[in-house]
Amino acid sequence: MKELFACADQYVQESDWKDLALIKFCLCSIGVMIGLAIPKERKKLPLLLAAAVFVVTYIPLMMKLIKIIIQRREQA
Template sequence: MKCLFSCANQYVKESDWKDFALVKLCLCAIGVMIGLAVPKKKKKMPLLIAAIVFIATYIPLMTKFLRIVFRKEDDAACECE
């Protein structure tokens, strides 16, 4: 398992935003395929679970991203003076 995490870390180091966009599109596509496979009568629970997972992952991701954006803006303001 440690080898797998090591490989994943190396992948991240060698990737750029385009690679991560492709990963996100791939995961979105598989999510849509899974969603289409769920019978119409049983879609409430998967929707609820997906919404919880989305919120639980989106908030920390955006928090980190906004921290970086504001840090960059502060750095740019300091360079202009």
């Protein structure tokens, strides 16, 4: 498992924002396909779980971005 994480770290280091954007679009499309496959009467729980994961991951990502923006403005 450590080797897999090391490969993932190297992949990210060798990638630019365009590569990471493609990964995000790929994962989003998989999520859409899974969402469309769920029967209408059972969509509430997956929707709530997806919303929770979104909030829990979005906040730290945006905090990191804001921190970088502030640092760059201070350096300028």
